[in-house]
Amino acid sequence: MKVSVIICAAGRGERAGFEKNKLLVPMPENNGVCVLEKTVQNFLREDVFEVIVATSVSDRDDIEALLRQYPVCKVVLGGETRTKSVQSALSHASGEIVLIHDGARPYVSQKIISDCIESVKKHGSGVCALATTDTVVIANQGKIEQVPERDKVFTVQTPQGFLREEIIKAYEKISEERYTDDSAVYAKFIRPPQIFLGDIRNKKMTFSEDFQPTMPARVGVGIDTHAFGKPQDFIVLAGVKIPSHSGLVAHSDGDVLIHAVMDALLSAVGLPDIGHYFPDTDEKWKNADSMKMLQSVMQEIKKQGFTPCNISVAVQAEKPKLAKFMPAMTQSLANALSLPLSAVGITAGTAEGLGFVGEGKGITVTANVLLKEI
Numbered sequence: 001m002k003v004s005v006i007i008c009a010a011g012r013g014e015r016a017g018f019e020k021n022k023l024l025v026p027m028p029e030n031n032g033v034c035v036l037e038k039t040v041q042n043f044l045r046e047d048v049f050e051v052i053v054a055t056s057v058s059d060r061d062d063i064e065a066l067l068r069q070y071p072v073c074k075v076v077l078g079g080e081t082r083t084k085s086v087q088s089a090l091s092h093a094s095g096e097i098v099l100i101h102d103g104a105r106p107y108v109s110q111k112i113i114s115d116c117i118e119s120v121k122k123h124g125s126g127v128c129a130l131a132t133t134d135t136v137v138i139a140n141q142g143k144i145e146q147v148p149e150r151d152k153v154f155t156v157q158t159p160q161g162f163l164r165e166e167i168i169k170a171y172e173k174i175s176e177e178r179y180t181d182d183s184a185v186y187a188k189f190i191r192p193p194q195i196f197l198g199d200i201r202n203k204k205m206t207f208s209e210d211f212q213p214t215m216p217a218r219v220g221v222g223i224d225t226h227a228f229g230k231p232q233d234f235i236v237l238a239g240v241k242i243p244s245h246s247g248l249v250a251h252s253d254g255d256v257l258i259h260a261v262m263d264a265l266l267s268a269v270g271l272p273d274i275g276h277y278f279p280d281t282d283e284k285w286k287n288a289d290s291m292k293m294l295q296s297v298m299q300e301i302k303k304q305g306f307t308p309c310n311i312s313v314a315v316q317a318e319k320p321k322l323a324k325f326m327p328a329m330t331q332s333l334a335n336a337l338s339l340p341l342s343a344v345g346i347t348a349g350t351a352e353g354l355g356f357v358g359e360g361k362g363i364t365v366t367a368n369v370l371l372k373e374i
């Protein structure tokens with residue numbers, strides 16, 4: 001059976017508050033491809049032989065130019081309402097099966113499309129629907145009147161598939177009523193349509209927030225190295241004093257681990273490195289406590305709206321031996337970043353005698369951090 005797809009793109013998308021049709025707004029997370037093109041791309045399948053896009057007069061030229069590269073696409077004029085647009089597009093469809101889909105649902109999966117076609121073949125119709133996890137009520141003037149049984153309540157998405165002859169017949173019967181979707185028209189004039197389970201990711205791009213690029217997590221890396229050579233019998237790592245044959249040469253207290261951590265945090269949110277905030281030409285930072293510097297870096301990160309999820313730190317040092325001090329270092333770093341111990345990892349290794357680390361000339365620390373939005 002031949003499958004036609006109708007994509008409704010004639011609305012103005014006023015709720016998204018853009019100057020032009022929201023469907024023509026580029027999606028940053030999709031290499032700038034707009035919502036409508038992404039939606040159409042999902043239907044470029046072997047089992048779909050035509051994709052009919054219903055557009056408004058004002059968007060017609062833009063949409064035709066956009067879809068010219070896809071020979072299966074046919075752009076047709078829609079109408080004032082969704083109902084009229086579907087009616088118009090149906091008159092151009094020639095497949096025995098017609099799938100009707102919102103242009104504003106670019107995340108429809110291949111499985112949903114396949115399930116929709118299968119449902120029409122088996123039951124004569126297939127309406128994409130989601131079971132609800134919330135209790136749904138029917139209220140009138142702020143008062144709950146009915147509480148339907150939750151396992152009988154679904155929210156309806158698209159695609160919605162039908163046999164072409166039946167859905168055309170249903171649309172021919174409507175007069176002035178407005179319908180928000182095709183399943184309602186079919187249910188009123190043909191028979192109760194069959195639903196199949198959709199996917200929460202198949203959301204409709206409705207409000208401007210839906211078009212914001214989502215970057216809930218940020219990763220950062222920081223590396224620092226300090227050389228031995230300060231006449232001192234300890235070093236400081238993660239704020240913990242560790243006995244050593246020599247101290248680390250530094251303007252501050254030489255806490256090379258905390259320096260790497262600070263750079264990782266700053267890098268994750270695109271801020272300049274610690275050299276910018278704590279220049280070693282500034283007397284203020286002479287012998288400074290790096291843990292205090294970390295506190296002010298954490299404030300910068302919070303100002304940017306982020307907080308650490310976890311941190312992973314690798315120390316490369318031939319000496320001193322660190323194993324005994326690891327629990328104290330981990331606890332100290334966890335406290336400084338307000339993280340549970342399970343989200344703080346510090347490992348230490350030698351360089352097997354190779355390079356400056358192997359020759360015991362200095363210590364290098366690499367830190368990786370993951371941040372999330374507060």
Ligand code: MG
Binds near residue numbers: 224256259
């Ligand atoms: Mg440093």
